[in-house]
Amino acid sequence: MPNIKIFSGSSHQDLSQKIADRLGLELGKVVTKKFSNQETCVEIGESVRGEDVYIVQSGCGEINDNLMELLIMINACKIASASRVTAVIPCFPYARQDKKDKVGSRAPISAKLVANMLSVAGADHIITMDLHASQIQGFFDIPVDNLYAEPAVLKWIRENISEWRNCTIVSPDAGGAKRYVTSIADRLNVDFALIHKERKKANEVDRMVLVGDVKDRVAILVDDMADTCGTICHAADKLLSAGATRVYAILTHGIFSGPAISRINNACFEAVVVTNTIPQEDKMKHCSKIQVIDISMILAEAIRRTHNGESVSYLFSHVPL
Secondary structure (H helix, E strand, O other), X not given: OOOEEEEEOXXXXXXXXXXXXXXXXXXXXXXXXXXXXXXXXXXXXXXXXXXXXXXXXXXXXXXXXXXXXXXXXXXXXHHOOOOEEEEEEOOOOOOOOOOOOOOOOOOOOHHHHHHHHHHXXXXXXXXXXXXXXXXXXXXXXXXXXXXXXXXXXXXXXXXXOOOHHHEEEEEOOOOOOHHHHHHHHHHHOOEEXXXXXXXXXXXXXXXXXXXXXXXXXXXXXXXXXXXXXXXXXXXXXXHHHOOOOXXXXXXXXXXXXXXXXXXXXXXXXXXXXXXXXXXXXXXXXXXXXXXXXXXXXXXXXXXXHHHOOOOOHXXXXXXXX
16 A cells, blocks of 8 residues: 555554554554653654554553653654544543533533644544544544444354353443444344443442343443443342343453452453453453453554545444455
């Protein structure tokens, strides 16, 4: 493919390398370093004049540092006369701060701020995956391709859960992820249940009510992200007590911060399956239940189609071979 360059930020170089390998390209030369006062410095090591540039940087790890690095890389390419700069952000940072939660609250809408920063830095296009709130696409005045892990998740369920025809897909939250969960249940032609939870404060669940039937079935919890894992571990206990034979959790973004790993180890999951939008190697060393679905081919195919001016919507329902 002519006139295309792929650069990797420092948040997830393994994923960037897989994307480049899939496309038959070398990752572009870039040196990122920090001055002693912790300012980020980026040097693009090759010409990008007139090129279609893709910068892969996930919103994970040291989120603020990685976001700043992405902004600087976008700007460096833009002022070096790149013809188009696309930010490939597998896990979008600050996506949970997408609205004011209480009437008259002074909460910020930080996802909108991040969208403005990316646009001002010079991004012409965003490719991301399973946005926590799909309205974030409307925070941008540039095209946003929100890809879905759903086809890869369906493939994993069919290949790894032998009695998937007798399962119930469960949403651990009656909120935004419900659409994603009902879509998976429809495509597998199985039942759907949801857990209504009441929170007293952020990251702490007070009470849970199961709506739907899981008795004598495999229960598959599906959500777009898991952070401290309090919700899904509570939900797993609720499902077992409601008669589920086995419980799996499938999540797009496994953030796993704070006590998450110890909670998963102590919970009754058969497996906790996540995609590699966020690096999981260290987490897998401490938790044998974590399994990873590789989504690099979906992102690589989205890049290839964008570069060639082809439709990306095929990827909403198919996993590239």
